[in-house]
Amino acid sequence: MAGSDRSTATKSTSGGAGEGSSRRGTLRDQQREFTRSRLIDAALELFGEVGYAEATIDGIVNAAGASRATFYLHFGRKADVLDAIGAELEPGVDAYWEELDGITAEPSRKKIRSWIDRAFEWLDEHEAVVRASQERSIIDGEVAPHRFSSLPDVMPRYLATWPAAEQSAARLRVQLLAVLLDSFYRHWRIEQVFEVDADLAKDVFVDIWMRTLRLTPEG
Numbered sequence: 001m002a003g004s005d006r007s008t009a010t011k012s013t014s015g016g017a018g019e020g021s022s023r024r025g026t027l028r029d030q031q032r033e034f035t036r037s038r039l040i041d042a043a044l045e046l047f048g049e050v051g052y053a054e055a056t057i058d059g060i061v062n063a064a065g066a067s068r069a070t071f072y073l074h075f076g077r078k079a080d081v082l083d084a085i086g087a088e089l090e091p092g093v094d095a096y097w098e099e100l101d102g103i104t105a106e107p108s109r110k111k112i113r114s115w116i117d118r119a120f121e122w123l124d125e126h127e128a129v130v131r132a133s134q135e136r137s138i139i140d141g142e143v144a145p146h147r148f149s150s151l152p153d154v155m156p157r158y159l160a161t162w163p164a165a166e167q168s169a170a171r172l173r174v175q176l177l178a179v180l181l182d183s184f185y186r187h188w189r190i191e192q193v194f195e196v197d198a199d200l201a202k203d204v205f206v207d208i209w210m211r212t213l214r215l216t217p218e219g
Contacts, residue, residue, distance in 0.1 A: 036074045038064040040088070043081040048128035052082065052135035079140055082132055089126065090147060094154045096122065097174075101155035107215035113206050120202070123185045130182075131190055148178045158213065173212050180208070 042063035046055040057078055061071050075081050096119060103111045123130060152159060152171040162170035187193040188201065210217070 032074075035064075035066060035070060036084075039066060039071060039074060040081060040084055043078075044085055044128060047082070047132040052078075052132035053139050055132075079136060082129075082136060085129055086133070089129065092122070093147065093151075097151050097154045097178075101157050104155070104158040104161070104213060104215060107210070107213075108217050109206055109210065112209050112215070113202060116202050116205050116209070119181060120185070120198075123181075123189070127189065130186065134186055134190060148175045148182075151175060151178050173214075177209060177212055181205075 039060060043055065043060045046059050046063055050059075055078065057068060057071055060078070060081065061068055075084070096115075100115055103115060152174040155174055158174070159167060159170050184194075184201070184205075188196065194201075209215070
């Protein structure tokens with residue numbers, strides 16, 4: 001009986017230690033993710049305030065209440081933080097293009113115009129990221145990763161309307177429209193190369209979208 005009790009006690013103690021270690025591991029993971037999120041939020045705010053060029057790692061860690069050593073546990077350089085911000089925005093970007101995929105099944109100028117309105121609103125909301133990406137391409141000599149090449153993957157209904165022999169062309173149409181939207185926004189809102197009325201620009205975009213995607217308005 002005594003041996004049995006000791007065995008039971010040993011198993012209980014061992015199990016408790018294992019559970020405690022698991023909890024500590026979970027807490028460490030949560031703390032690590034929390035710190036990473038603080039660094040990302042601080043960088044995004046700093047990019048919006050002073051721009052990517054003027055933002056420094058010291059500025060980011062000071063705003064996040066962290067240290068340089070902590071920063072380098074999560075990121076290798078400033079550009080990596082910008083990439084992380086872009087990665088966090090990807091689900092939202094996919095959602096917009098998935099919505100467009102649904103619209104292409106029963107298209108209309110009104111629906112496409114509404115989608116374009118929301119697309120520009122999204123770009124306005126995330127202008128700091130768009131601006132930072134542009135500055136990075138100039139300063140660092142590299143372009144932040146874009147998902148233009150994979151955007152057609154979230155538009156299966158649209159792609160299904162094209163024959164197999166023309167799938168590459170269909171994908172390219174989506175990619176080119178994404179590039180056009182991104183490039184126009186940068187030149188219009190950020191660099192202010194174009195002095196054009198917003199409604200006129202959006203109406204022209206509707207024309208381009210309808211023709212490029214070969215959409216026939218319902219009715």
